[in-house]
Amino acid sequence: MELAAADAGGLRIDWARMPTYNTVMALCAGAGLLLVVALGRLLLTDRAVVPDAWAMGFGALGVILFATGLHMTLTWPLAGQGFAFDNVVFGEPALGFGVLLLFAAFFLWRRGEVLGAAGGARGRTVAALAAPVSVLVFGLGLACFGIAAAGWRYTLFAAPPEEPISGEFADHPMLEASFISALYVLTGVGAVLFPVVLWRRGGPAAWVAGACWALAGLAFLLFGALNYFTHIGLIVNTL
Template identity: 90%
Template sequence: MPTYNTIMSLCAGAGLLLVVALGWLLLTDRPVVPDAWAMGFGALGVILFATGLHMTLTWPLAGQGFPFDNVIFGEPSLGFGVLLLFAAFFLWRRGAALGEVGVDRGRTVAALAAPVSLLVLGLGLACFGIAAAGWRYTLFAAPPEEPISGEFAGHPMLEASFMSALYVLTGVGAVLFPFVLRRRGGAVAWTAGICWTLAGLAFLLFGALNYFTHIGLIVNTM
């Protein structure tokens, strides 16, 4: 039973890329238009919050198929969605503090995001747990009826390793986030940025591909 991790993956990937892009603008002292970023974070946050909350509270959403999807996709989407919504609210109401070039915006962001960085760290550790479960129990493998991904149904560890690796990349960036705030640049920031960029691109493209593969799976199993 496919769930709506299509739109979740798409928005999570876009959200990771936007976070990296905004961080790069702030660290390199480039102009920022707060209202534009508020709309970007807000749109993604609403989708991830709504779908993540429904999947988290409707337990299990896919009772006849993959109930572990509630934990794997629902709860991380809910957490990320809430973070994006609060970031959007701040940028909308107080974003002028980040719109000025020349001030120490890195120090301002670090002070504001320090408390919530504990949640980001926790979500990163959760991503490691999801990745370990994916490898241990060979999750994420597509059924043979699913187009494209189903071609590798005989090699379940392949897709399990791919998806678990994405969660590891996301987790590394999240675990490093508090240290990025503390150092405001350097190798730690670049490492987190690269991890989230790679994971964001992969989640975005994989989510877009799933629109075809999930529709095909539904049609093939009707």
């Protein structure tokens, strides 16, 4: 398996064969999780919702995640120098999340007025509408557990020494592998609890799911933003 060409100057990567845009994917996935938590809080606390605003928010993120996730999923392997697992680890979850966000945006744009009902009526409406798609959310949660297990088992996600900041921990590959895997676990816990949240229309499961998605969303958002520096540095250092 060819990872890169190494010479006296250190690691060299043929970036023409290594498309890398999990930066924007992580950023948008994090923002999407945070928006889902925020909307869920509004619904559970019976606060007003402006459907058009949420449709724009979900739609913007959904377009990016759908486009990048679809390309990464269907282009096999996207990274032709030893990172074929990226298609599964990043591409497929982004595609699934992007589709969910796009359909949520379309519904909020076309039928968002149904969320105007007060009290228990709105909760029952949301639960009934989201029940079928909760099967996919549950399945994606299980997939996140599988990705996390693979990250720990095969020490994925470790950065090379040439990558700024993250590369400082290259001698401890389990550190970054554990960090990213933990984010997938948090995301997975929130996803598998989603059907329970709908069934109970709130309760402790909603708080646990919301906390998991909020923590994972914030971490993905910040880590994706940080990677704009670290990935640019890696590209410069390995040309």
